[in-house]
Amino acid sequence: MLTALLGGTFDPIHYGHLRPAISLANEVDLKQIRLLPNHIPPHKPQPEANTEQRLAMLALAIEDLPLFALDVSEILPETSIRPSYTVETLQAWRCKNGNQKPLAFIMGQDSLLGLPTWYKWQTLLDYCHLLICRRASYSTQTDSTKLQQWIDTHQTNDVKDLHNSPNGYIYLAHTALEDISATEIRQNINNAQNCKNLLPPKVWQYIHIQGLYGTKK
Numbered sequence: 001m002l003t004a005l006l007g008g009t010f011d012p013i014h015y016g017h018l019r020p021a022i023s024l025a026n027e028v029d030l031k032q033i034r035l036l037p038n039h040i041p042p043h044k045p046q047p048e049a050n051t052e053q054r055l056a057m058l059a060l061a062i063e064d065l066p067l068f069a070l071d072v073s074e075i076l077p078e079t080s081i082r083p084s085y086t087v088e089t090l091q092a093w094r095c096k097n098g099n100q101k102p103l104a105f106i107m108g109q110d111s112l113l114g115l116p117t118w119y120k121w122q123t124l125l126d127y128c129h130l131l132i133c134r135r136a137s138y139s140t141q142t143d144s145t146k147l148q149q150w151i152d153t154h155q156t157n158d159v160k161d162l163h164n165s166p167n168g169y170i171y172l173a174h175t176a177l178e179d180i181s182a183t184e185i186r187q188n189i190n191n192a193q194n195c196k197n198l199l200p201p202k203v204w205q206y207i208h209i210q211g212l213y214g215t216k217k
């Protein structure tokens with residue numbers, strides 16, 4: 001079975017994570033998607049919600065969605081003083097699960113465009129496939145020749161490749177656009193604007209109970 005990880009800061013989780021992931025699962029036949037919250041984001045300021053709160057929001061968001069599971073491997077104590085570098089998480093997964101099982105890492109188009117700044121980015125495909133969801137306002141083209149060549153070399157349009165090989169392919173999915181970001185949600189809440197339609201109701205409630213993102217002002 002193809003294991004799929006969706007890594008993120010999830011500050012907070014929203015429908016822009018969940019809906020494209022569900023549509024991707026249908027498109028490429030994923031039986032499960034493991035949401036992988038980072039502990040220390042490599043390229044972002046520390047999240048506003050603490051790790052426990054981000055985990056609680058994830059758990060609430062997927063309570064009624066059996067497609068999803070929570071993967072806490074980046075939260076474990078021994079990794080907690082270092083940024084959550086994806087390549088190290090994938091290496092750890094391979095150590096535990098061997099080199100034969102297919103593994104995919106899901107990301108949005110914005111993450112794909114930023115890949116050349118990631119730690120050891122060109123080795124990612126030694127451990128997994130990359131499944132890319134479309135993202136509103138982000139081009140499908142990159143200015144980086146190096147990245148474009150890397151994509152061209154590894155891209156497949158054949159879903160079977162993802163299931164039949166353990167790693168090595170990039171798949172650009174045709175998922176619908178969901179113009180939502182966690183930044184926009186945090187800003188809207190801070191400005192007392194209603195954005196409850198952008199995230200699951202239980203997460204919205206939790207944000208208010210916990211006084212997150214300025215709801216206590």
Ligand SMILES: Nc1ncnc2c1ncn2[C@@H]1O[C@H](COP(=O)(O)OP(=O)(O)OP(=O)(O)O)[C@@H](O)[C@H]1O
Nearest residue numbers: 007008009010016107108111135178180181182183
């Ligand atoms: N609306 C969206 N459509 C497609 N992919 C998304 C969307 N929102 C987030 N993603 C992807 O989900 C992963 C985790 O994203 P993250 O948790 O950082 O959310 P974010 O909304 O991008 O956060 P922020 O606005 O704080 O940067 C990333 O790979 C990102 O590209």
Ligand SMILES: O=C(O)c1ccc[n+]([C@@H]2O[C@H](COP(=O)([O-])O)[C@@H](O)[C@H]2O)c1
Nearest residue numbers: 007008009038042043084085086118119
């Ligand atoms: O490994 C890296 O250098 C790296 C750099 C930036 C982001 N990531 C991972 O990419 C995922 C999405 O990150 P973000 O910052 O958009 O929430 C999440 O799992 C991050 O840990 C990983």
